[in-house]
Amino acid sequence: MYIFYDSFIFYKRERRFYYLRQMLGLGLCISRGTATVLNLCCALVLLPLCKKLNQLLYRLLSKLWPGLFFFWLERAKSFHMTVAITLLLFAVIHSMSHFVNLWNFSRNYDEQRADINLARYKNESPFLLLMSMAGLTGVMLLTIAICMGLTSLRVVRRRVYNAFWYTHQLYMPFMVFLMIHPLSGVLKEEVLSEHRTSLFSSQVTSWSNGSAPHITKFVPIKSKTWIWMAVPLSCFLVDLLWRIFTRNLARVQLLNASQLPGRTLSINVSCPHDTFSCRKGQYVLLQCLDVSLLEWHPFTIVKLPTINQRDFEVWIRVKGDWTEALEKLILEKGANNVRMLIDGPFSSPMEGVSRSDVALCVAAGVGITPFVAILHDMLINPRSTLPGRVHLLWIVRQEQELKWLADLTHKVISQLRHANRPDRLHIEFYVTSTNNNDPNTTYDKDKNNIAHVVMINEKGVLTHILNKNDKNMADDEKATLLTPNRKRIDYVAKDKKDDYTNKKGYDIAKEYPLVGCRVRRGRPHWDRVFGYWVHLYPEKNLNLYCCGPKKLVKLLRNKCKIVSNETKNKFTFIHEAFS
Structure with missing residues (x-):
């Protein structure tokens, strides 16, 4: 003006x-x-x-x-x-x-x-x-x-x-x-x-x-x-010229591609040259020549290359025409036959996590990617001084998505305990969906509602009945009652086992007990979360790193302003988004 x-x-x-x-x-x-x-x-x-x-x-x-x-x-x-x-x-x-x-x-x-x-x-x-x-x-x-x-x-x-x-x-x-x-x-x-x-x-x-x-x-x-x-x-x-000349020479090879729950691809990419290095929280731009000659898409590096292992890993959520075309191409040709170019790595505000004495991290869905490299670093260097302490909250829709980090989190917590640094990582998982089915499959309420279940003990005596509304269960019930005693026991045992494995929370708790005890149902109660942080770190300046949808970003940004005005703590909100 x-x-x-x-x-x-x-x-x-x-x-x-x-x-x-x-x-x-x-x-x-x-x-x-x-x-x-x-x-x-x-x-x-x-x-x-x-x-x-x-x-x-x-x-x-x-x-x-x-x-x-x-x-x-x-x-x-x-x-x-x-x-x-x-x-x-x-x-x-x-x-x-x-x-x-x-x-x-x-x-x-x-x-x-x-x-x-x-x-x-x-x-x-x-x-x-x-x-x-x-x-x-x-x-x-x-x-x-x-x-x-x-x-x-x-x-x-x-x-x-x-x-x-x-x-x-x-x-x-x-x-x-x-x-x-x-x-x-x-x-x-x-x-x-x-x-x-x-x-x-x-x-x-x-x-x-x-x-x-x-x-x-x-x-x-x-x-x-x-x-x-x-x-x-x-x-x-x-x-622009610098990027064009460097990225056109940085041809990489897809070493491996695996499917994660929630229709997400985990891709291992070879380093474009021997001097390629990146820091925790940085991202790269990828171009698939077989999909588009113009489009470049950003992805955060979740696993950094090391001296002995010259490759890095990115997670790609299949959402949109470009990622769908890439997924189809990998399934048809195989990961080793897909041509790709790389541009980067580029700096990100999420790099500040690795320098913080206390880092408050909130992620939703695939927004966890900027913080995965921090967990890998804690696993390798459990006694390092920075980051000092990390509070990580991960919000997912389906409990299956927790398998992305279940194994890594279990190893990190165990390693920190052995290194006498158990308080270095405070991690919580929040599952917002009540549907425990695999998110890759469709869910039909009419077909999954239980109508009538007959429980039979070893002697073949009816123990109790639960009322349900699906007539298709009548055939299962009839088959159970008309089967010989031993087969009835096997059938019921199989039903119990299937019912147990379909509840993903119990499955994770059984395989990864250190992860299962940190799973919460519903969304975080942000007043309690911020109150806990204020009580734990009184009168300190804290950085809140967030990567997630727009509504979550807006909510946490406003919450940081309110808490900073009402308490002696000062919360600095740091956000990363590519779209």
Whole structure:
């Protein structure tokens, strides 16, 4: 707003724009003020997209001032969105003011000073004036900006993500049109000498009547867009070329692919080169050449490469056309025959977990991926000092999904106990769904509701009956009663075993007792959770790292603000999301 006001006042009071201002009125001041804001927005909107340069900054600043850099990483998406919304708003205002200027160019044609005119004659159609280079490029810029803005809406982005992705690939034509747009010289300023400038105050009346004492000379207003865009656009182009040349050479091989519960793929990927290294919490961009030659998708590394084992692991939730095509391709061709390129790794705000004395971590579903590498590190280095203590809450829909981490969590807790560091990890699992069936299969209530169960002891005596509503169980009941005694015992034993194994919580508790005792039903009671943290760490500044759906992020962000205001603790909310 300050930049807009400063430019507005400059064009309203500056002597050299007197005749242009007389012709166009406030439309000149508004269009030039918004143009300055647009130059700034177009420059700033590129900064969060420079992934390689951000990675370089991370290596330079992580030791000097890590808090500032991670604040920038966590706010990069919000910063990009804020600048983009500002850009779109001022682009609409800028376009409207220029449409008014075209009308005034036609209506206020200056016959005495022909150089200042855009129109060829008085009352020329404004639509004909729009056919100039400035007009056409302006329309293209506005169209691209509106398309990007509309497809960025959450409603559109969630349903038609490809539309959002492909419209954002128009940023290169947008930058080209942006540099060409102000070069047409439509708006002109008067060439002033020092003598005429000093006499302006005494002669303004005669000039306003059209009787200027000297012949006026006009030149196009010099474009300053390149000044605003020089450094950011250079950084962006360098970053883009750097990524293109490195990722096109970073061809990797899928070593193994396995199916996790909840239709999630666990993929082991070979390192692209011997010097490839990454940190806990970082992510990579993957491109499958057999699926799409344009699309790159981000995935957090859940298992880091080591000196002895030169591969890393990512988890991919099958949701969307790209992941479905990848899953189908792996099933048809096999993991070893799938071609992929890798770009990265890139810094993430989740890297702060590994540096924290106390890290509060909340994840939902596949959002657990940024924290899996921390568990692997605890397993390998149980006595390491950082992170000091980790509180991890994982919310899942189906209890089957707990198998992703059951084995790893069991080993980590056991290892920490042997290392005399049992208080280093405090982990809880929350299962929100009451349906214990496999999420990969469909659930039919009518078929699974029990109608009538007859329990028979070893002597074949009826012990008790439970009322149910499914007639299909009548056949099972009849088969049980008409079968010889020994077979009836086997049948009932088999039913009991099947019923036992279908309850996934008991199965996990039996196989992983250290995990089963940490499973809770329903959603976390956040007042109690935050109250526990406040009681455990009084008057401390705590970081809450979250990766999950939008509703959870919004709830926890507001909760951090409320608790920080009501207690002596200060909660800093740190969030990561790719979409």
